[in-house]
Amino acid sequence: AQSVTQLDSHVSVSEGTPVLLRCNYSSSYSPSLFWYVQHPNKGLQLLLKYTSAATLVKGINGFEAEFKKSETSFHLTKPSAHMSDAAEYFCVVSRKTSYDKVIFGPGTSLSVIP
């Protein structure tokens, strides 16, 4: 069975400061992990994905995430927040090669204060 926990339902940062959005997963198998962003009134957009290559994954808009198997974590970071980063972020887990269900985390709402 697989599950995803996003430890914070809401995160607020000041513009120009670092962003950390936390995600922990549980998986009986070797997982693929993803982060999605959803801006208001928009669909979800893939930010980055981990599928078994490098554990540090770079995505769009300056975001990156590190897969830590020992901690079962896949936290999303960005060195300097921009106003346009304000959005909802979803961590997602799936099996690498399977028809198993894709599991979405509950989401973290990021606010950026000017």
Place this chain on the structure above:
Amino acid sequence: EAQVTQNPRYLITVTGKKLTVTCSQNMNHEYMSWYRQDPGLGLRQIYYSMNVEVTDKGDVPEGYKVSRKEKRNFPLILESPSPNQTSLYFCASSPLVGTGELFFGEGSRLTVL
């Protein structure tokens, strides 16, 4: 431009009046899926399709129907909408069946009075 297109984007209807939300993708993806998004409940899968003529129930299929007659289209049908189907609906497609790499449409906000 690669995209998933949903229509309508916004719809207000009344209980019992059949409606269809269309979804079309131009990326030749095998896999397509419908989700609904509700406050506090996150994204929940309604139906999915692994290929033409192959569909299966997700977590919340009651009150919905789907069909996959062509690879690019995956309409969501509400035969007799009820107020508890008021929600934001997303269609998604993927080149790889069962993975989390999904391409989402812009969403369809449905209100059932």
